Amino acid sequence: MKLSEDDIRKKWEKIPMLKPKIEKVVVNISVGKSGEPLERATKILKDLTGQNPCKRKAKKTIRDFGIRKGEPTACITTLRKQRATEFLKKALPVMDNKLPRSCFDRYGNFSFGIKEHIEIQGVKYDPEVGIFGMDVCVSFSRPGYRVKKRRKEKAKIGSKHILTPEEAMVFVKDTLGVEIV
Secondary structure: OOOOHHHHHHHHHHOHHHOOEEEEEEEEEEOOOOOHHHHHHHHHHHHHHOOOOEEEEOOOOEHHHOEOOOOEEEEEEEEOHHHHHHHHHHHHHHHOOEEOHHHEOOOOOEEEEEOOHHHOOOOOOOOOOOOOOEEEEEEEEOOOOHHHHOOOOOOOOOOOOOOOHHHHHHHHHHHHOOEEO
16 A cells, blocks of 8 residues: 555654654765775865775676786765755755665665765865765665664564655655656
8 A cells, every 4th residue: 555745744743753864975986996086086085075085895806807816996975964954955956856766676775976076065176186076975874773774672564664655755855855757
């Protein structure tokens, strides 16, 4: 049974534990090389997010691309709470505040890509740094999801408490002002 947007909002008012929240936003810049390009990408990610990014290493050797196993090729940072919301409010206007339904998975999480970081509002082009693209992944949860992930006394989450894509879309529309196409 599909619920309308108004029914979903009424359900959240009636039972506040069902209202979703942004758990984390993961921003990834994959350069494919180590050295100077990776350092420039790290600098950009630090300027955009206000956090120190973590470097990720290649899982296997790919000779055609000149990548060796264990060589750092990407940088990533995870944003939570207020920083996550602030970054999304800067990054979503690049997509014209529109997201396709297809970018939402069955648990309501969504991802999108930014082709050029200079499209983000407030970022200026620096010829020494260059232009990088990035992937942004947004994860949602509800209060009470910790029961499933905690180390001690783990428990299952009931099927009625699992977040649906429709609920996530309503939440994104309300909090971030995004139109779902």
